Amino acid sequence: MNTVIEQLKSHRSVRKYKEKTISSEVLDQILEAATMASSSGNMQAYSIIVTEDEKMKEKMFKAHFEQSMLMEAPVFLTFCADFNRMRRWLKIRDAANNFDNFMSFMIGSIDAILASQNAAIAAESLGLGICYMGTTLASSTELSEILELPENVIPVVGFSLGYPDELPEKRKRLPIEGIIHKEKYQQYPFYEIAKIYEEKEREGMKRYQDVGIENLAKVYTEYKYTEESHIKYSKDLLGLLEKQRFLN
């Protein structure tokens, strides 16, 4: 096992940070590594918003469901699918705009997410810690207003970034047999499902014991992710895609 794989395998989300700020040299290294990620047709259809200002964090706090990492970390990075810049370039070069559609939103999202993971890995290699926050997408409408995103720009993923003040346990992952399919998708037989989720259930029930729900599956559906909330996020996001010209 080489050092890169060792690093990837030792990833954990960090939610507590030291007060230490991040120098602009360190941040630039992280951002430059982000831009070297693969990108569809080398279009780089994404932008990164860097949040360091306390007042901006306060504005974003509610949209991020008041999660402490946002306020604790010196930096928050928001990765957006972005065809706005591309569109302006096409305009000055007298080229048509072919990107007001759903496929382009997905291409921009993929570019943004690949860049974000490069940034996360670069950050961890420099001794920093990160925590992705799914609220970036769940609250994409509110965040678009706060960050003043124009047409053709959607926040997709984001993470807090800082020097770790904790070393959490590594989270259990499904065994690779539970993730991998050879040649064709093999639907998991029910008797194997229990085995695949066994370790995760054991860990999860420890993690969520105070919630008082009988099993981890129900923790997910009754406590963490209700149908009502997911239908709302879906509706909000589809509405935002429409507004930002990404739903044709």
Add this chain to the structure above:
Amino acid sequence: MNTVIEQLKSHRSVRKYKEKTISSEVLDQILEAATMASSSGNMQAYSIIVTEDEKMKEKMFKAHFEQSMLMEAPVFLTFCADFNRMRRWLKIRDAANNFDNFMSFMIGSIDAILASQNAAIAAESLGLGICYMGTTLASSTELSEILELPENVIPVVGFSLGYPDELPEKRKRLPIEGIIHKEKYQQYPFYEIAKIYEEKEREGMKRYQDVGIENLAKVYTEYKYTEESHIKYSKDLLGLLEKQRFLN
């Protein structure tokens, strides 16, 4: 600059591969590194299909627009948003299924893409090369049939994987000033757009000189990505999301 960042910054897509096969030990290391990527709520809502069989590659060839990398590389990995496994687990644990909606498709896609980038970086650290193929999403309907994907599973990204038989030039990326926004999105003034795209235009016009189109922006819109094709992909993908229960 440390070795991890050095590796990230030296990424290039590799399209020509040696005949050398990939051992199962090496492949497992790559796949295990993939599973350690961040994942929304640690749900790991994705699956990875490993293609090594020549006959399967032949079946996928047309869907991948007959790109040679698929046939040349010993392995192709398809990363799918997958709530099917989760759903079966919820079922045996008597939990509701809250994930038949667009938000869940996006969560699964993000998980799949983060895992794919971990796999790509692990592979490169072991001396292998990769090339992401956007056709995975453009042809998601055809590939779903070939790979026999059940409900709640959508192919999102994929790449060819093998030992490099070329070392292509590194592609030019936009300068970070063209990607980064401090605190709020600043729409790029037109006079700056030309500067941001300058190097890319120079490189692109060399790369596409034989196409005979006057500028790189038009190469994108008249040659590489037509409006017609993007509208078709969008329609296909939205149709597939509907069919796979991801459009509520």
